Amino acid sequence: MPLGPVRPSPLVEQAAARLRAQIAAGEWPVGGKLPGETTLATELGVGRSTVREALRALAGAGLVRPRQGAGVFVIATEAAEDWPTRLRRAAVTDVYEVRMGVEVQAARLAARRRTPQDVTAMERALDGRRAAAGADDTAFVDADIAFHAAVVAAAHNPVLADLFGQFRPVLREGLVDLLALTGLRERDPNTGDGAHEALVRAVADGDAETAAEVLRAELEDPFGD
Template identity: 45%
Template sequence: MAVVQRETAYQQSLDWLRERIECGDWAVGDRIPTEPDLMTALGVGRNTVREAIKTLTSTGILEIRRGSGTFVRARTDIGGLLGRAVDPAELLHVFEVRRALEVEAITLACDRRTTDDLARMRASLAGRDAAGTDETAFAHHDLEFHLAIVAAAHNPVLTDLIGALLEPMRATYAFTEGVHSHDLAADQHRAALHAVDARDSDAAIAAARGYLDLTLDAVHIRTRQGR
């Protein structure tokens, strides 16, 4: 059954696709239905479907993977735009945005964290400490620690924004590898956990700024080196 009227087919198709993504029918990482399926669902032609998909691709919400289909990359336009910037020239700008979001996240986490949130943070921090020189394991557990703090803020919009930054966040580990030792910020990560546990927002912000500033310093160094 058609869900749009012909005279506004493009706009209504675009709105319908956005709604499916924003309401969670299609989650980030999901492949959306094929063009023929969308044509049937919407009651519009192939060109209308393609134009709507093209618009959402241009803002980073959707990603076309040749041979695999079209996938949801972000839930909102702002998330898509943030998530696209992974070039080294843009990595510094993206990290500055990430830093601002994470400082706010840890502030909220001090008020809203649950025992489950603390358990997730402890587990990821233990994995980070145990990773040693294994760069892959370190990156996995360190990122999980940061995501656990964001989750503890219990703000779905903040979670969406950080989720949209996952690709450049992962790229940061490879970009800054070898600049600072893993142990350099270990105490600050532990201090962040303790501060969130104690609901001490001042200490939490200080700890977060400490380890984030070390990463920002590493990004600056690599950027100057032209890596």
């Protein structure tokens, strides 16, 4: 079927969408070669530079791959999901298992690298968690995650911090659901306070292995004490 011209703006996005649709429809099968830039530009009614940028976008999505001197070839008919999208689709149990690895290592590093400012931030976050004991489950979970974020920040590893930041929306939803299902806070509105206090103490004392073990045990029994 003919591609047809695209409208003036935004040209690159429209051109990429049109090419993506053709690939998904099987116009160019996996392993097949796309027409040259000049041909695509003519069919789409855009300049070659627009086609070039559209092809870059498709390459970034994992749909095509250029081969030096040979052209551009289709390598998939569906775009690969980016990391945030995969996290949103992941089971909370899977995310939680990865979270444990990230946070236990972060606790270990925090105990070795913490500054006085980091300890203060953790103590304030612990106070915030305690203050949220009188609030609803959502507010309490937000305060709990803020505390854990303070521990991760004290590790001074930007990659760990970025990973934790990506997990936060999925964790928040999962923990709110967990509290609703278990009713843990009906018995103890500030559930898990002892473990969190012990973690602050271990990090402040520079005891890396105790910090890691406290956090590992706490994550294996979320909101336990």
